[in-house]
Amino acid sequence: MKPALILAGGLGTRLRPVVGDLPKPMADVAGKPFLWWLLKQLENQGLRDAYLSVGYRHEQVRAGMGDVFGDMRLHYVIEEEPLGTGGAILKAVAEMPGDDVLVFNGDTLAVVDLAAFIADAEATGADVALAAASVPDATRYGTVEIDDARRIRAFIEKGRSGPGLINAGVYHLRKAALTGCAGLPQRFSFEQDFLGRYIDQIHLSAFPGVSDFIDIGVPDDYQAAQTKVPALIAGQ
Template sequence: MKALLLAGGLGTRLRPLTDNIPKPMVPILGQPHLKRLINYLALSGIDEVVVTTGYRAKDIELALGDGSDLGVAIRYVNENTPLGTGGAIKNAEKHFDGTFLIFNADILSEIDVQAMLKHHKQHNAAATIAVKQVNNPSQYGVIEYDADYRIRSFKEKPPPSETSSNWINAGVYAFEPAILREIPAGLTVSVERETFPALLSQNHKLVAYRYEGYWLDIGTTDKYLLAHRDILDGKCRTVAGHSGSYISPTATVSPEATVVEPVYIGDKAIVDDKAVIGPHAVLGCSAYVGYGSMVIDSILLDGVKVGQNLKVINSVAVNNCRVYDNLISDTCCEF
């Protein structure tokens, strides 16, 4: 079984974190998100992955290679210019001759892909869209469907008065390859706003798959922080083995420091005397927290150095930055 991962976005909402890291490669507890997703798919029975790339494409290819270390075969399709989600799918058409899955690569979930594929086949769908129930759907693409799961309409960010549905597009799809013929080649196309409504108007059978597990779009700094809190609290099982606290055996934590669980302290990280780490603190490889400093509800990526007697709260410090002042609800990229 094959999967297509849409990984070509610029990640502008995550800047400055994505100034030097492609959005799908931002680390989740020390490992690139895209690598974690591929590991999860391999365990779910996917044996071949096609990755669409654009921004910093070489970084993605160097990190993932041919997939042999991840238990899958990986192929890459690069976009010289952004083509949108629909254009990126069309651009990878030659790699698919049977039913396949599509994932937006900035989604963190624990969707059962085999159950979704079974649902897709049982309903003889041309395309199946995973849908997730949310309290306030007005910031999302809303999907209305009937009792047989057949999709009847798409509404983009509707006010509450215009829809009775609170099921949104979860960014995971099952496609039959014939659908790809309906997407124009060489153009910028949105699968959400253009392709799906067009398919519906042509009476193609589009089906909703109700997904009720963990789901989060990690495309903003706030959501990136939330993802780590949820993982440490055990709310997301995709990142296996990391609910609760983890302190690397190669990390050095002073006996005079205070660790408030849950935390993640990566390889070769150093926590100095009187420092306070946690709760919900993540320290990447070789991160350093100086004497008397506090890191709470925050992420220090690899190589970050925090000076003495500082507070880092609800913030992200990008790779190798130096924190010289208190960092409260902010992103640090000082070098």
């Protein structure tokens, strides 16, 4: 299985009222850090190396998770200053082996068959494959528009009501597509400044195989995660 990069440097500003000053991935979910559940999911699917991109209170993350998680080795890439999602990925992939990596948002848990996701990404030849979930009402999310070959043609801002296909925060990334992209600043958004800006220049595909997901970034969803996250992991 390819190495995984987990973006675990979030401040968790919107969760401060319920989790205090903890790094967002360390927020308690059913007695364990949210990051524990995400790592457990990856271990269950055969991943053996996870790279954690950490920044805010990174000492707490390392102290809490250590260097080994079950059968996985944990590696830490420290942001000395905030780099945005894109800058964090660009810094981390320079330390990761291989040509391709899996990337996960550290505050999202998506139920997806990673072996099938990787096989699909390789079959399509995508520079970036994005795991997507169908939701009955996409009002609070941005959505993706795809063609018949599942190539992403547009990202639509949040606010459009009705059913839609949304980004579930899991990517299969060809490192060269990002590292070879000229003109990127040190600090940038992976979603907006790379995927959105270069949508016509890179092969960007969607894998609509996410059966369920949860994002703990807002208090209501964080509360729902207390029961939903353990249920999702137990069901895999």
